[in-house]
Amino acid sequence: MPCRHAGHPRRPRSLSHRLAALAVMLAAFVGGAAHAQTPPAPAQAAAAGFATLAFSDAFTADTFTAAAPTRLWWNSFWFFPPPVGGAALLSGSGVVRITTPGTTPNTHLVNHPVNSDPYGPDHLFGYFEARMRFSAGSGGDVKNSWGAFWLLSKPAIENKVTGADGNKAWCEIDVAEMFGHGFLNTTIHSWVQIGSGTPKDTINPAHLNMVTADPIDGHWHTFGVLWQEGVVTWFLDDVQVATYSHAFSVCNTQPMTVVLSSQSLTGDSQVADVAWVRVWH
Numbered sequence: 001m002p003c004r005h006a007g008h009p010r011r012p013r014s015l016s017h018r019l020a021a022l023a024v025m026l027a028a029f030v031g032g033a034a035h036a037q038t039p040p041a042p043a044q045a046a047a048a049g050f051a052t053l054a055f056s057d058a059f060t061a062d063t064f065t066a067a068a069p070t071r072l073w074w075n076s077f078w079f080f081p082p083p084v085g086g087a088a089l090l091s092g093s094g095v096v097r098i099t100t101p102g103t104t105p106n107t108h109l110v111n112h113p114v115n116s117d118p119y120g121p122d123h124l125f126g127y128f129e130a131r132m133r134f135s136a137g138s139g140g141d142v143k144n145s146w147g148a149f150w151l152l153s154k155p156a157i158e159n160k161v162t163g164a165d166g167n168k169a170w171c172e173i174d175v176a177e178m179f180g181h182g183f184l185n186t187t188i189h190s191w192v193q194i195g196s197g198t199p200k201d202t203i204n205p206a207h208l209n210m211v212t213a214d215p216i217d218g219h220w221h222t223f224g225v226l227w228q229e230g231v232v233t234w235f236l237d238d239v240q241v242a243t244y245s246h247a248f249s250v251c252n253t254q255p256m257t258v259v260l261s262s263q264s265l266t267g268d269s270q271v272a273d274v275a276w277v278r279v280w281h
Contacts, residue, residue: 042238045127045280048226054126055111055258055279059089059096064109073109073260085262090273098262098272099137106146106263111277112157122154122255127280129224129235130260134178134217137269142217146263147178147272149223151256156191161254168193171251172201173232176223180265182215183208186225186234186241190248204232204244211236220275227256 041051057063057072064073064087075087085100085107100107134147155161156170163169170191177185185208189201214221214237224235229252233243258279262272 039278041280042127042129042224042235044224044226044233044235044238044240045129048127048228050125050127050226050280052281053278054123054281056276058094058276059274060094062089064096073111074113075107075109094275096274098260098274100262100264100270102137102140102264102267102269106261108262109260109274110152110157111258112154123151123257123279123281124253124255125227125229125281127224127226128175128256128258128278129222129280130175130258130277131220131222131275132176132260133220133273135271135273137271140264140268140270142270143180144264144266144268145178145180145217145270146261146265147270148174148259148261148263149176149277150174150259150261151225151227152259153250153254154257155254157257166195168199169250171248171254171256173225173227173251173256174207175225175234176216176221176236178216179208181217182211184211184216184236184241185209188232188244188246188248188251190246190250202248204242204246206242206244209241211241 045051062068063071085098087096087098087107087109090097098107098109128151130149132149134145136142136145151173153161153170161168161170172189172191174185174187177187179185187203187207189203191199191201193199222237224238226233230247231243231245234241258277260272260274262270264270
């Protein structure tokens with residue numbers, strides 16, 4: 001350790017210097033977690049061989065409107081009717097707030113253009129994570145929140161899942177669905193639509209998890225999913241909460257796209273705040 005000469009004692013730092021240093025420290029944190037410029041892969045991702053950062057958005061700038069210099073998110077596509085809510089950056093915070101006003105349809109940010117040609121990397125397996133907080137909007141009750149971070153088959157978004165028999169099949173993985181106070185829904189869906197009939201899905205039977213130590217609603221959490229061939233494992237704040245082995249062919253063959261959602265179980269106003277999203281290959 002280098003020594004300081006006894007004849008030159010360290011000067012006390014001024015209040016302005018201390019406040020400036022504190023401002024720098026606070027600016028580095030959003031949602032209770034630091035925005036590292038080169039974040040390390042979570043241990044569970046690296047252990048599975050997914051240590052390369054394939055996609056990242058820390059919402060330090062607009063990436064979701066028509067005015068965005070580099071657009072990464074869109075808010076309407078064939079899977080949903082036109083959106084009625086909105087998304088906006090919270091000033092100076094590095095957080096995007098997605099709000100549904102309490103009517104249907106709800107509000108989504110989709111990491112894919114609207115009914116467009118294939119976009120971006122194909123996420124076929126990997127580790128997906130997001131730092132989010134679900135809370136009530138104006139006049140809403142957080143127990144009705146249906147906020148979500150989920151993955152949807154990219155071919156489904158592109159409306160390219162119709163087989164030669166005229167039927168459709170696609171995959172959905174719900175990394176996190178907020179189902180009221182302290183409940184976390186973690187689901188994998190294998191969807192089938194016969195002709196123009198109603199879509200039907202097969203899901204993992206044990207998918208509703210109770211979280212008692214730190215309620216989901218109103219708190220920042222890191223939600224993650226490890227998607228591997230034949231098995232999906234869900235994490236809350238890097239702790240495993242569920243796993244499921246499956247034989248859903250569409251969930252082993254169709255690449256996925258990230259979706260962020262603010263939704264309500266009963267039709268009141270709800271909010272989903274997002275600090276960052278990362279995908280590891």
